[in-house]
Amino acid sequence: MFTNNDINFEALKRKAYNGRWATLEDGIIPLTAADPDFRTAPAIQQGIIEYIQDGYLSYGPFSGLPEFKKSVADHFNKEKNGNFVPENVLAVNSAAQGMFLIAKYVLKPGDEAIILDPVDFLFKKSVEAVGGVVNLCPVDPQTAEIDLEKLVSLINSKTKLISICNPHNPLGKIYSKDVLKKISEIASAHDLWVMSDEIWSDIIYDHRDFHTYSSVSTEAANKSFTVYGFSKSFGMAGLRIGAVLCNDQEILDDFTEKSNFNSTIEGVSTLSQIAGSVALEKAKPWYDEFLSHLQSNRDLAFNILTRSEILSPNLPEATFVLFPKIKNGLTSEEFTSHVLQYGKVAVVPGSERWFGKGAEGHIRICFSTSQEILEEGLSRIIKSF
The missing domain is CATH 3.40.640.10 (Type I PLP-dependent aspartate aminotransferase-like (Major domain))
Incomplete structure (x- = not known):
């Protein structure tokens, strides 16, 4: 239910704003705004109808x-x-x-x-x-x-x-x-x-x-x-x-x-x-599967970044965002600009504008997407340096 095949990328490119698919050039992976890449539960769609x-x-x-x-x-x-x-x-x-x-x-x-x-x-x-x-x-x-x-x-x-x-x-x-x-x-x-x-x-x-x-x-x-x-x-x-x-x-x-x-x-x-x-x-069965998928993605992202030499990740108890510490000396803005230009991945800088003074030296990564997109995005970030 939460694989790459379950994501309608054409719909996302038309509808997913706020720093996501509809606002970025083709080829860029957005791991930005905390908004799922997946369709809402069928029960919710049916309830509206x-x-x-x-x-x-x-x-x-x-x-x-x-x-x-x-x-x-x-x-x-x-x-x-x-x-x-x-x-x-x-x-x-x-x-x-x-x-x-x-x-x-x-x-x-x-x-x-x-x-x-x-x-x-x-x-x-x-x-x-x-x-x-x-x-x-x-x-x-x-x-x-x-x-x-x-x-x-x-x-x-x-x-x-x-x-x-x-x-x-x-x-x-x-x-x-x-x-x-x-x-x-x-x-x-x-x-x-x-x-x-x-x-x-x-x-x-x-x-x-x-x-x-x-x-x-x-x-x-x-x-x-x-x-x-x-x-x-x-x-x-x-x-x-x-x-x-x-x-x-x-x-x-x-x-x-x-x-x-x-x-x-x-x-x-x-x-x-x-x-x-x-x-x-009525959407509890969908939600339970979604939560299980997110926990798998959390563990996957944590393990990938732990092995990297550029980011030191946290292991969140909740949410579907990571807030890793930058290890290569760049500021939050410099890091996000670099991975956007050279890795074609968008992430949120730990800047005062978004999270306050205490966030500097970190980035925020959203992992509410498919395993395939997440792995590709993290790979691009690491390989961009």
């Missing part, structure tokens, strides 16, 4: 379709140790929008937010887009451990938010219940909000346990938002569908009102919500 067969595409409820909210709550409760009811779920136009709306709700201009460094650029962008000020908390680029002493030292009277990425992009770390509980204790002691981006929480290897942030303590449940999306685990980036979850119903109701979801200003495509609900309820 069945929904539109009666010809009606009417407004849905402002906060989301009941079946969508229920499927997300059930998924978190069953797979992520959550404790949500459907009313605790708000449908949003992607996890990225959820991050922005949370920053807008929590922060006034000049307020400060603590984010991890390195981490995906959307954390910084969301805070700055609403006039907030970013403070970076260092994360060890090899182990992804958070410097909690430094985290506490960054807190002052202007601090209002701690944002975490779990599992961590680009380091592939799953934060344990104990670590999350310590973060909740720190946040509670200083009356801070916590946002936990959990878009990667379905792509977890070796049957590791995952705890959604709000589940680890009463303090965590009392003042936090969780962000979730479908673009990684189900290949639905173009449908722009995600969710914000909050255990405090009064807070979520206020958030919904202030984010303009109680009107037709905001709202989410009903088709996208149906696709999300079907993904969680």
